[in-house]
Amino acid sequence: MTNWCMVIDLEKCVACQGCSIACRMENNTPVVSPEEAKNGRAIRWNDVFPLPVHIAPDQGEYPNVKTHYSTRPCMHCKNAPCVKVCPVQATFIDEEGIVRQNYDRCIGCRFCTVACPYGVRYFNWSEPQWEETLAEYRNPDQLSVNGSLEGPAVRPVGVVEKCTYCVHRLVKARELAKVEGREFRADEYVPACVQTCTGKARFFGDLDDPDSTVSQLSKSLRATHLLEDSGAHPKTLYLAEG
Amino acid sequence: MQQTLTLHDRDELITPLYKFDRKFWMVIAFLIAIITPGMLLYVRQLVLGLGVTDLNRPVFWGAYLVNFIFLIGISMAGTVISAVLQLLKVNWRRPITRIAESLTVFGLMTAGLQIIMDMGRPDRLINTLLYGRLQAPLMWDIASLTLYLLTAVFALYLQLIPDIALLRDTAPAAAPEWRKKLYSILSLGWTGAKEQWRRLEKAITVVSVFIIPIGISLHTVTSWLFSTTVQPGWKSTILGPYFVVGAIFSGIGLLFIAVSLAREYNKHLKEYITETFYINLGWIFIVMSAVWFYFTLNETLVVVTEQETLEFPVMASKLFGQFAPAFWGMNILMIAATWILVAPKFVSDKPTRNPLLQTVTGLVATGISVILFFLLWLQLPALSDPNIQTGLIIAFVLLFIVALFGVTKWMKTRLITSTVIASAFVLFGMWLERWNILMPTLTHARLIPYTTYTPTITEIAVTISTFGILTLMFVVFYKFFPSISIWEVEEGRALEQIADRR
Amino acid sequence: MNFPLEQPLFQFFYWLVNTAGVGSAVVGLLIGAAVTTFALTLRWIASAKDMGQESYPYPPKH
Known part of the structure; x- marks a missing residue:
């Protein structure tokens, strides 16, 4: 079975936030007003933020300052704290190691959002809205599994949503291979953030395939995880700076 | 049919049940007035989503969850007073078992209500019954809460049966027909036969034994909602017993207030619920406060001493950060409450x-x-x-x-007034304690900048409304059933007589 | 490797805790058992036969 994994090379990342915007357009993330965003209601499945989070980001005195940035999709943990606490299995790990979210089953108890140490889960505080022109450019894709909506389908108010490694793209690529009557190859599918990355800092592929880029990179001495001590066994890999 | 109920008791305990006077309607009107705004704002929240609250990322849980834990906590009153004292055959419990047990039932009902109000999709509540997963702590809570509520209702009902039969037999002629019918159905054909008494006693004893572990499990499971996550500040093994102790502590506090209010409302109750009860339960209250301080010291001292990078910022925000007023306010209230209970015992009249x-x-x-x-x-x-x-x-x-x-x-010189003041301090302090457990951790997420949380008018109104509903249920219930367990008091009197004769 | 989840017993346990609906069934059983017990107890109390004089006074003379 494939084990999808993303590798982010922080050495190459220029913190352009392109991944965040690409994710937003691909996955129909609703836009919130600046006041709401200031109140922590903004939804960014893929976030770009300065490191360390709780100390002033620019360290040192001008002109000798240094700034670290990190970008953060979902970690798709192997021992996902969010999956463990969901009372109705609205969030689950599929056979290919992707932590997915079923919008039609979620009861909005927000236990998963509290349990996630990475803060990658977002709650729909109000009915999602798009400005007129923006609404026209919404992604028409949606994933329906056993009649339940997933992926970029527009989320109703009161449910939790999260990064899915653009799982609808995987389904699409599989379908295409099937139509064309050939075997599906792991390199036929990448999430939108990987596709758009300015510095080519993101890699995506099958971690269980020893020849894939990601599994080669995972052997790098720079390879590390975000909050490795969280006990969640995060999967998304980072190649450390410096 | 022979009855030992004196005419005097009957006047004081049964006649008021049929008297819908001005005082009663004014209380009801007042309660409805404080419930309505919260309900209207809740409907608004249903329509607009939880965005009308101040909840945000990472503070996904707020005042509703604090209320939930608090209400779960005060529901402990019934278990402790009724079951434990019953098993220990303590005599002064008799007049207040009914109030204690009903507080458990109403506390649990409003706690369930809080969880539903906190849900983003209350219309999908049924999903927990269709797709429930055993691994999820919330599922344990649902199981425990439902079981505890059912057992508490059952225990309350068992204690009520002889009194309902009494009401059925002594209903005044002017009583409405439906009430007579209600009592007749609910009394299950109770005749007071010897065998029935024997079986009732047995059932009450068995339920008293079982309700104690069920009650403790609910408070522990509620603490596990937090301590099973990997968030700093919650990863504590003592959270379970800490919640149980806090629950008993605040439960007794609410019981004191409820009993005192009932005494003020129906002055005749003062003959049944005497100062002995205040003194005796007051001692348990003092012991619980000592245990509570012990646990609070444990929670605080360990983290302050180790100063671990993740845990310490959470504790620091309590000690001198944004939660310092709530944390020190809580401690001051608890110290004052303990002093009010203890100090008068050391001065002369x-x-x-x-x-x-x-x-x-x-x-x-x-x-x-x-x-x-x-x-x-x-x-x-x-x-x-x-x-x-x-x-x-x-x-x-x-x-x-x-x-x-x-x-x-x-x-x-004012035992009852001072006990009520201490109880109010403890209740407010315990609400703050739950706030101090939840909020510092939620506002101090690891990968999200530190934030704040200030309840909006919605949360405040809904909270007031919830406590209004609790009181309303209490008031209405005691218009239908006597507020002290008549047969238990009689049993106590009979036992005293036997003791006197010897 | 000595990973417990490779053993069928632990796989069964994992299935037990991680399957949607099993939790509901367990909770349902628990609640059902409790309600049945309570109902039966009430019937047991109500069905007690009158033996000799019936009386309200307490305590019953054994």
Whole structure:
């Protein structure tokens, strides 16, 4: 079975936030007003933020300052704290190691959002809205599994949503291979953030395939995880700076 | 049919049940008035989503969850008082078992209501019954809460059966037909036969044994909602017992207040619920406060000493950060409550000339220390100078101690008033305690900048409304059923007579 | 490797805790058992036969 994994090379990342915007357009993330965003209601499945989070980001005195940035999709943990606490299995790990979210089953108890140490889960505080022109450019894709909506389908108010490694793209690529009557190859599918990355800092592929880029990179001495001590066994890999 | 119920008791306990006087309707009107705004705002929240609250990322849980834990906590009153004292065959429990058990039932009902109000999609509540997963702590809570509620209702009903039969047999002619019918159905054909008594006693004993572990499991499971996550500040093994202790503590507090209000509402109850009850349960209250302080010290000291990078910022925000007013407010309330309960036991009844023990001293010191506390709370820029701050804190502590001494004499002569004040302090302090467990951790997420949470008008109104509903259920219930367990009191009297004869 | 989840017993346990609906069934059983017990107890109490004189007074003379 494939084990999808993303590798982010922080050495190459220029913190352009392109991944965040690409994710937003691909996955129909609703836009919130600046006041709401200031109140922590903004939804960014893929976030770009300065490191360390709780100390002033620019360290040192001008002109000798240094700034670290990190970008953060979902970690798709192997021992996902969010999956463990969901009372109705609205969030689950599929056979290919992707932590997915079923919008039609979620009861909005927000236990998963509290349990996630990475803060990658977002709650729909109000009915999602798009400005007129923006609404026209919404992604028409949606994933329906056993009649339940997933992926970029527009989320109703009161449910939790999260990064899915653009799982609808995987389904699409599989379908295409099937139509064309050939075997599906792991390199036929990448999430939108990987596709758009300015510095080519993101890699995506099958971690269980020893020849894939990601599994080669995972052997790098720079390879590390975000909050490795969280006990969640995060999967998304980072190649450390410096 | 022979009845030992005297005409006197009947006048005092059964006649009021059929008297819908002005006082009753005014209480109902008042309660509806405080419930309505919260309900309207809740409907607004249903329509617009949880965005109308101040919940945000990472503070995904807020005042509703605090209320939930608090209400779960106060529901402990019934278990402890009724079951434990019943099993220990303590006699002074008899007049208050009914009130204690009904508090459990109503507390659990409103707690369930809070969880539904907190849900983003209450319309999908049924999903928990269709797709429930055993691994999820929330599922344990659902199981435990439902089981506890059912058992509590059953225990309350068992205690009620003989009294319902009494109501059925003694209903005045003017009583409405449907009420007679209701009592007749609910009494299950109780005749007071010897065998029925024997079986009832047996059933009550068995339920009393079982309800204690069920009650403890609910409070523990509620703490596991937090301690099973990997969030700093919650990863604590003592959270389970800490919640149980806090639950008993606040449960007794609410019981004192409910009993005192019932006594004020129906003055006749003062003959049944005497000061003995206040003194005896007061001792348990004092012990619980000691245990509570012990646990709080454990929670605080360990983290303060180890100063671990993840845990310490959470604790620091309680000790001197944004949660300092709530944390120190909680501690001050608990210290004051314990003092109010303990100190009068050490002073004599005789008037004294010691200026420290004068009521005036106490009141003046209390007033000034309250003003000082709010000055510190507001963190005015004019007072930001460290010297002024330190001076204010020292002045506050000294005045607080003087206030504690000053009120002692006054409290000595007013047992019930002082117990009620202490109970109110404990209830408010326990609400703050739950706030102090939830909020610092939620606002101090690891990968999200630290945030704040201030409840909006929606949360405040819904909270008031919830406590209004609790009181309304209490008031309405006791218009249908006697507020003290008549047969248990009679049983007590009979036992006393037997003891006297020997 | 000595990973417990490779053993069928632990796989069964994992299935038990991680399957949607099993939790509901367990909770349902628990609640059902409790309600049944309570109902039966009430019937047991109500069905007690009158033996000799019936009386409200307490305590019953054994």
